[in-house]
Amino acid sequence: MGDKAEDCRSDVGNWRTPLSWVSSFNFSDEVRNLLNLPPKVVLHDVTLRDGEQTPGVVFRKSEKVEIALRLDELGVPRIEAGFPVVSDEDKTAVKEIAHLGTKAKIFCLSRLAVSDVNLALECDVDGVVCEGSTSDVHLKYRLNTTIDEIVKKAVETLDYAKAHGLYANFMSVDSTRTNLESLVKIINTITENTKVDSVTITDSYCAQHPLAFMVFIKKIKERTKIPLEVHCHNELGLAVANTLMGVAQGAEVAHVSVNGLGEKTGNASLEETAVALKLLFGIDTGITYEKLYELSQLVQKLSGFKVALNKPVVGDYAFARESGLVVYGLLKYPLSVQSYNPELVGNSTRILIGKKSGKESIKYKLKELGVHLEEDSLIEKILFEVKKQSMEKKRALIDDEFLEITKKICS
Numbered sequence: 281m282g283d284k285a286e287d288c289r290s291d292v293g294n295w296r297t298p299l300s301w302v303s304s305f306n307f308s309d310e311v312r313n314l315l316n317l318p319p320k321v322v323l324h325d326v327t328l329r330d331g332e333q334t335p336g337v338v339f340r341k342s343e344k345v346e347i348a349l350r351l352d353e354l355g356v357p358r359i360e361a362g363f364p365v366v367s368d369e370d371k372t373a374v375k376e377i378a379h380l381g382t383k384a385k386i387f388c389l390s391r392l393a394v395s396d397v398n399l400a401l402e403c404d405v406d407g408v409v410c411e412g413s414t415s416d417v418h419l420k421y422r423l424n425t426t427i428d429e430i431v432k433k434a435v436e437t438l439d440y441a442k443a444h445g446l447y448a449n450f451m452s453v454d455s456t457r458t459n460l461e462s463l464v465k466i467i468n469t470i471t472e473n474t475k476v477d478s479v480t481i482t483d484s485y486c487a488q489h490p491l492a493f494m495v496f497i498k499k500i501k502e503r504t505k506i507p508l509e510v511h512c513h514n515e516l517g518l519a520v521a522n523t524l525m526g527v528a529q530g531a532e533v534a535h536v537s538v539n540g541l542g543e544k545t546g547n548a549s550l551e552e553t554a555v556a557l558k559l560l561f562g563i564d565t566g567i568t569y570e571k572l573y574e575l576s577q578l579v580q581k582l583s584g585f586k587v588a589l590n591k592p593v594v595g596d597y598a599f600a601r602e603s604g605l606v607v608y609g610l611l612k613y614p615l616s617v618q619s620y621n622p623e624l625v626g627n628s629t630r631i632l633i634g635k636k637s638g639k640e641s642i643k644y645k646l647k648e649l650g651v652h653l654e655e656d657s658l659i660e661k662i663l664f665e666v667k668k669q670s671m672e673k674k675r676a677l678i679d680d681e682f683l684e685i686t687k688k689i690c691s
């Protein structure tokens with residue numbers, strides 16, 4: 281395939297690199313002046329905890345270890361390995377992962393309870409994410425408690441975690457349905473009374489749109505003094521967008537999961553978030569981007585949870601093309617028809633042969649399958665037959681079917 285990577289080099293901005301070409305408007309003063317990007321963004325992977333809460337997903341201990349090792353190899357700096365209170369098996373898995381000697385810091389989830397922090401300590405993790413609901417709807421209908429009680433427990437738990445050498449994060453569950461004034465007050469009370477390291481703002485139910493979330497994080501940033509993390513769910517397909525908006529207003533840590541696994545409709549996907557941060561904000565999270573496809577495949581296999589064929593970044597058809605006109609551009613100069621090339625993320629280009637194919641696709645496919653054929657009239661005939669069969673079968677053709685047609689026409 282025509283690789284004109286060298287031609288793309290530019291020092292104008294991050295919008296154009298050998299493997300990507302996004303809109304330069306992202307890097308215009310008009311846009312950049314609206315952002316308060318942090319100097320660095322840390323990825324906190326929740327695949328092994330929130331990801332396992334995906335309905336129907338269960339990871340064995342050995343599988344969790346395998347995924348943790350691969351995340352570490354990818355360069356993800358923080359791994360939330362599980363929720364030890366759930367079962368002995370979960371606790372043992374967290375402990376084993378904490379003892380792997382990964383470069384990544386290992387975290388686990390904890391309720392606002394000293395007993396949970398004790399379990400975390402038994403597992404030898406580096407940090408705990410202590411979750412407590414802050415929204416009225418949770419306090420009234422889920423927990424039957426008051427915000428004062430939550431804050432009291434949070435202070436007690438976080439204090440205990442800090443006193444025992446853990447990195448302590450307070451995760452406000454359902455933050456986006458918590459009144460902003462109350463949330464700021466809760467955060468400030470907790471930060472004034474403990475040595476908590478950071479606070480996670482969650483969009484637990486996709487309850488805010490990206491612009492609202494951007495303003496929400498901006499207001500919290502302005503009125504608190506603690507590093508912020510964002511943890512967004514995907515009910516309306518906005519988890520990645522909201523995570524980006526949180527970062528846009530200074531959140532230093534993004535919670536993500538491989539393939540977007542997670543409770544209900546999932547979390548912000550690791551691969552989409554990391555690539556979007558890199559290409560659209562110019563923030564490199566330091567991971568090995570070329571291993572994203574491979575990691576996605578592993579997690580699909582171990583979770584038994586297949587992603588959509590056209591899932592961005594890691595779907596098998598994320599870079600598949602059928603339409604003749606598009607294939608023409610793709611073969612001439614890939615970035616003319618896509619904003620980044622599959623090589624960036626370890627995925628591949630796939631040219632499908634079917635109803636929408638053109639002559640260029642046929643030529644490409646013949647070459648790919650090692651068939652030497654240049655006669656235009658034969659290619660036309662093959663194309664005619666391909667279109668006919670694709671319509672009959674209501675799908676693209678597989679290689680064997682294509683070869684069969686070629687054989688018949690050339691014989």
Ligand SMILES: [Zn+2]
Pocket residue numbers: 330511513542543547
């Ligand atoms: Zn979650």
